[in-house]
Amino acid sequence: MVPNFNQKTINTLAKRAAYLCSNPDCRTQTVGPNEDPNKSTVIGEAAHIFGARPGSKRYVSSMTDFARSNITNGIWLCRNCHKMIDTDYQRFSSDILFIWREKHENFVSSELGNTTDKIRQEQLSLQLNEFKDYPPLIRRIIIDKPIGWEYKLTVELMRYLNNPFLRKIEDLKAGLYIKSQQHVKDEEMADWISKRLNESGKLVPPMVGLIDRLNKSWGALGEEGDFKEIHHICCLIRNNLELIVFHEEKIFSTNVPERYERVLGLLKNLLGSQAEKLKIIPDRLEEIISYIDKDDKKALEALEGKEEMIVFEVSENWEKDFNKELNELNINLEHQYSQRGCLMMIPLGGIILGALIFLC
CATH class of the missing domain: 1.20.1420 (A middle domain of Talin 1)
Structure with missing residues (x-):
């Protein structure tokens, strides 16, 4: 799979940005008339925040191609700003680009949205306020809510x-x-x-x-x-x-x-x-x-019904070694070890993740 944005994602990014460059120091209009009355001229581009391919700017190897081509990883920019962020990529980090997009969409909502849109944006901003010191990607996931966002x-x-x-x-x-x-x-x-x-x-x-x-x-x-x-x-x-x-x-x-x-x-x-x-x-x-x-x-x-356990326990060897040391030191403690387990099965998207704790 080539991690390019599909046309629907490109169109959505452009519209969410009101066809303005999302760089707050630019905000150039990126769409306008063409000499051909049946066409328009677009100078905006859907840019990847985390790079799409190995060797590209801000590339993260652990990401899936789907995540790279997801709208959460996109930002609408004019061609000049797109080139600028990839040329000077150390200056324009992923965090900066996430903040650009969030602030720009807030700007668009406040300037171009109707009253209901403004109220909705204000409510979302209040909800996101507790995440203001968190990495911007966390806020972006909450805003976009892509598949599996939870x-x-x-x-x-x-x-x-x-x-x-x-x-x-x-x-x-x-x-x-x-x-x-x-x-x-x-x-x-x-x-x-x-x-x-x-x-x-x-x-x-x-x-x-x-x-x-x-x-x-x-x-x-x-x-x-x-x-x-x-x-x-x-x-x-x-x-x-x-x-x-x-x-x-x-x-x-x-x-x-x-x-x-x-x-x-x-x-x-x-x-x-x-x-x-x-x-x-x-x-x-x-x-x-x-x-x-x-x-x-x-x-x-294949994951359906599969059980995977997180086991928090005191191993038998540890218990044996520890009690041996206490006996040699003539220390008797009221504290006794028990093999009573508290089992909790946690379903994760078809699999079952368990937490098993042996109480000391």
């Missing part, structure tokens, strides 16, 4: 909100930073270990309920999702992830007596390794989106 929005939100904290977990493991050192005395260790385990048992289980609500926010089959609810749930997941990072920072920044070093080592990244499994959700959604984008019915049918 999944696309979730992918972008989860990566934007979660990646800074997932990066912190990676940096902690690599020893790139620590917080202020805390020194725990020998007689304090049993209480310190118990508190860390109790924290662990409380921080991961909420993810099951959040994943369930995220699924519901996408809407029932044939119904549109709720972008505000999707955003709300993604923020709650981010908040929970932030608490997990804080928990890991406390452990990585703790100095313990030498004989407790192995216990400390087992506690390090115990929750962080579970939190990193959140990457599965946007990765899996993106795979489904690619099938939707390509209209790959065979691949989508």
